[in-house]
Amino acid sequence: MANGSGEVVRNRQVIFRDYVSGSPEETDMEVRESALELRVPEGSNGVLVRNLYLSCDPYMRIRMRKLDVPSYRESFQPGSPIIGYGVARVLESGHPNFKKGDLIWGITGWEEYSLITEPETCFKIEHIDVPLSYYTGLLGMPGMTAYVGFFKVCSPKKGETVFISAASGAVGQLVGQFAKLVGCYVVGSAGSKEKVDLLKNKFGFDDAFNYKEELDLDATLKRYFPEGIDIYFENVGGKMLDAVLLNMKLRGRIAACGMISQYNLEQPEGICNLMNLILKQVRMEGFVVSDYYHLYLKFLETVLPQIKEGKIVYVEDIAKGLENGPAALVGLFSGHNVGKQVIMVSRE
Amino acid sequence: MANGSGEVVRNRQVIFRDYVSGSPEETDMEVRESALELRVPEGSNGVLVRNLYLSCDPYMRIRMRKLDVPSYRESFQPGSPIIGYGVARVLESGHPNFKKGDLIWGITGWEEYSLITEPETCFKIEHIDVPLSYYTGLLGMPGMTAYVGFFKVCSPKKGETVFISAASGAVGQLVGQFAKLVGCYVVGSAGSKEKVDLLKNKFGFDDAFNYKEELDLDATLKRYFPEGIDIYFENVGGKMLDAVLLNMKLRGRIAACGMISQYNLEQPEGICNLMNLILKQVRMEGFVVSDYYHLYLKFLETVLPQIKEGKIVYVEDIAKGLENGPAALVGLFSGHNVGKQVIMVSRE
Numbered sequence: 001m002a003n004g005s006g007e008v009v010r011n012r013q014v015i016f017r018d019y020v021s022g023s024p025e026e027t028d029m030e031v032r033e034s035a036l037e038l039r040v041p042e043g044s045n046g047v048l049v050r051n052l053y054l055s056c057d058p059y060m061r062i063r064m065r066k067l068d069v070p071s072y073r074e075s076f077q078p079g080s081p082i083i084g085y086g087v088a089r090v091l092e093s094g095h096p097n098f099k100k101g102d103l104i105w106g107i108t109g110w111e112e113y114s115l116i117t118e119p120e121t122c123f124k125i126e127h128i129d130v131p132l133s134y135y136t137g138l139l140g141m142p143g144m145t146a147y148v149g150f151f152k153v154c155s156p157k158k159g160e161t162v163f164i165s166a167a168s169g170a171v172g173q174l175v176g177q178f179a180k181l182v183g184c185y186v187v188g189s190a191g192s193k194e195k196v197d198l199l200k201n202k203f204g205f206d207d208a209f210n211y212k213e214e215l216d217l218d219a220t221l222k223r224y225f226p227e228g229i230d231i232y233f234e235n236v237g238g239k240m241l242d243a244v245l246l247n248m249k250l251r252g253r254i255a256a257c258g259m260i261s262q263y264n265l266e267q268p269e270g271i272c273n274l275m276n277l278i279l280k281q282v283r284m285e286g287f288v289v290s291d292y293y294h295l296y297l298k299f300l301e302t303v304l305p306q307i308k309e310g311k312i313v314y315v316e317d318i319a320k321g322l323e324n325g326p327a328a329l330v331g332l333f334s335g336h337n338v339g340k341q342v343i344m345v346s347r348e
Numbered sequence: 349m350a351n352g353s354g355e356v357v358r359n360r361q362v363i364f365r366d367y368v369s370g371s372p373e374e375t376d377m378e379v380r381e382s383a384l385e386l387r388v389p390e391g392s393n394g395v396l397v398r399n400l401y402l403s404c405d406p407y408m409r410i411r412m413r414k415l416d417v418p419s420y421r422e423s424f425q426p427g428s429p430i431i432g433y434g435v436a437r438v439l440e441s442g443h444p445n446f447k448k449g450d451l452i453w454g455i456t457g458w459e460e461y462s463l464i465t466e467p468e469t470c471f472k473i474e475h476i477d478v479p480l481s482y483y484t485g486l487l488g489m490p491g492m493t494a495y496v497g498f499f500k501v502c503s504p505k506k507g508e509t510v511f512i513s514a515a516s517g518a519v520g521q522l523v524g525q526f527a528k529l530v531g532c533y534v535v536g537s538a539g540s541k542e543k544v545d546l547l548k549n550k551f552g553f554d555d556a557f558n559y560k561e562e563l564d565l566d567a568t569l570k571r572y573f574p575e576g577i578d579i580y581f582e583n584v585g586g587k588m589l590d591a592v593l594l595n596m597k598l599r600g601r602i603a604a605c606g607m608i609s610q611y612n613l614e615q616p617e618g619i620c621n622l623m624n625l626i627l628k629q630v631r632m633e634g635f636v637v638s639d640y641y642h643l644y645l646k647f648l649e650t651v652l653p654q655i656k657e658g659k660i661v662y663v664e665d666i667a668k669g670l671e672n673g674p675a676a677l678v679g680l681f682s683g684h685n686v687g688k689q690v691i692m693v694s695r696e
Contacts, residue, residue: 062627237622237623241622256622256625256626257626258626259622259623259626262623267620268620268621268622268623269618269620270617270618270619270620271618271619271620271622272615272616272617272618272619273616274585274589274604274607274616274619275585275607275610275616276634277604277632277633277634278604278605278606278607278634278635278636279410279634280634281633281634281635281636281639282633282634283631283632283633283634284625284631284632284633285625285629285630285631285632285633286624286625286626286627286628286629286630286631287626287629288626288629291629
C-alpha cells in the first residue's frame, strides 16, 4: 500500500526533446537528473519500480513523430522521458496484483525509477531461471510478436518456404527458429556478414544473405526461392517488400510486423507490385502484439522448455548504462545492433 | 455424342493480334472469318456451342500482356481468338454433363461458334426466367466475385462502413447492394455524374462521388468517412488505394479484387501508405473467384429470389454484334461503359 512519505532519490532520465523528422540522433534525447520521492502518491494504484533493463524497439521511431491520426501508439511527449518496454523491480505498490519485491515487465520510463500508473498492463515475472533481460526480448514483447505473427497470422505448414527480413533482430531470429521447429525451409536477410553468419550457424536458418550486397533483390529471392515464398515475415518494407511481392507463391501470406527501412523517411517509398496480391491470392496482414497478450501464458509454456532444452537460442546486444540508451536506440536504424538491443540500467 | 461429320459454317472471330503495352486499342484485335465444321472432333469430350453473349472484364487486360510468370491466367495467344466468359447454346456435346440444346456459361471464345475443350469448367444454366446476359454478370463470374469477395474476404458486419471503387461496374454495383442488405453504410466512387447518380438512385448506396472531380482523395474520403473505413472493396488500385490506406479503421479489411487503373501502365504507381496496414492492423487480401465456384449454387439460391423480389438490380451496357467487341473491351479502361459491359453475339 501507498506510504505517507518516502526517501528522495536522484533519478536519471532520458528525455525526449522534440518530434523528430528524418533519422533520429542521440541529440534528440538528453540525459537529465531529477529528484524523485520513492513513494506511490496517495490514492494512486500505480507501482513504483526500479528499472533494470530497457528495450530498444524499432516501433519507437513511430512515437518520435507527431502523430496526427490516432493509431496504436501515441507520440512521445517532448520534455518527458522516452517510454518503452522494460524489466523492473517493484519498490512499492498501490495495486493489488503487485507487491514490493516483484519483478515485472511492461511499459515503463527510460529512467532509473518510474511510477507505472497502469500496472495492470504489466506482467509479473515468475520464471527467473533465465536471464532477466530476456523479458525485454525472447520472453517479452518481441518474442510474443514473433510467436503470434508467425503462428496466428502466417498459419505455417510443414514444408512451406519462409522468408524473414531483418532476420537477426529481436523478432526475426525467433521467427526463423519457430519456422525451423515447424519444418519449414527458412531464409533470412540481414545487413552484415556477422549477422548472416549468426542466422546460418547459430539460429539454424537454411540460408541467409546480406541484402546490402545484392543489386537485384528480385533475382536474389529467385535464387533462394526458385519455387517462390509461402510466408514472408515483413520487418523492413520498401524495396525488399516490392521484390518479395514478385516472388510470393499462390495463397502466400505476409505478416506485416514492421517496416524499419521506412521509419526515417518523410515520404515512404512507393510499392509497385501489389497487383501480385491478386494474381497470387496473397493475404497481407498487419498485426500488433497487444491484440494477443491473452496468449502470453500459453506462449511461455511453449517457449520456456524449448529454451531450457537449447532448442531456442537468443542473441542480445546489451548496452550498459542508461546514459548509453540514446546511442543504442538510434543505432537500431542503421543496423548497429547485433541481435536484440537492450539497455542495462541496473544490476541491482 | 460426337458425330461423323457436320455442317460447315462461316465463323466470325475476334482475333488477338499481339501482346499489348500501354492502353489497348481496337486495332489490337481484328475481326476475321473462318470456316468451321459444326462437329465435335472424334474422341474429344468438348462441346460445340453457339455463343450468345460475351463478357468484357477488366482482368482480360492482364491476359493481353506477355506474362512471364505463371499466374492465375495465361496470356492470350497472338493470332487466336480472345477468350473470356460467355453464355452459349450447346449445339453438340462430347461430354456427359451437357447435351444439345443446353444453355451454359463459362470460358469460351470471342467468335460465333466455339469448341469448348474443357466443358467441365462451365456451368449449366437452369434458371432462364432472368435475362440470359445476366450469366455474364450478376449471375456469372462478376456476381460470384462480388459475393465471395464481400462475404468471404471482407467478413462484413451490420453497421460497418464500406467503400467501393469502380462502384458502378459489373462487380461494384453488386457489392454495394450486398453491403446495404447487410446493413452497412456504403459509399462508392465512379468516373461520371451519370454513374454517381446510378449509385445513389438505382443501387441504393448511401453516398457516392465522382473521383475525377476530387483533387485530394484523402480529404474526400475523410468527408465521407469521418470515422474511417471498415471495408474497402478494391477495384482500381493506384492513388485511390493510397488514399484509402490513410482512412482505414482499426482491423479493417481490404478485398483486393482488381486494380484497373494500373493495367495499362508499364510500371505501376507506387503505393506509399502500406505502413497503415500495421498501424491499424488491417488485412488486405487478394482473391480470385475461381477458388470459390463450389459456392455457386448457394450463391444462386441467395441471389435469384432477391432479383425476383427486386431487392437486387443490375445495370448492363450491351454492345450489339461481335464486331463491336473490340471497342467494348477497350472502352472498359476509359470507363466508357455504364454498368456491366456485355457483347450480344446472337439472339438465336
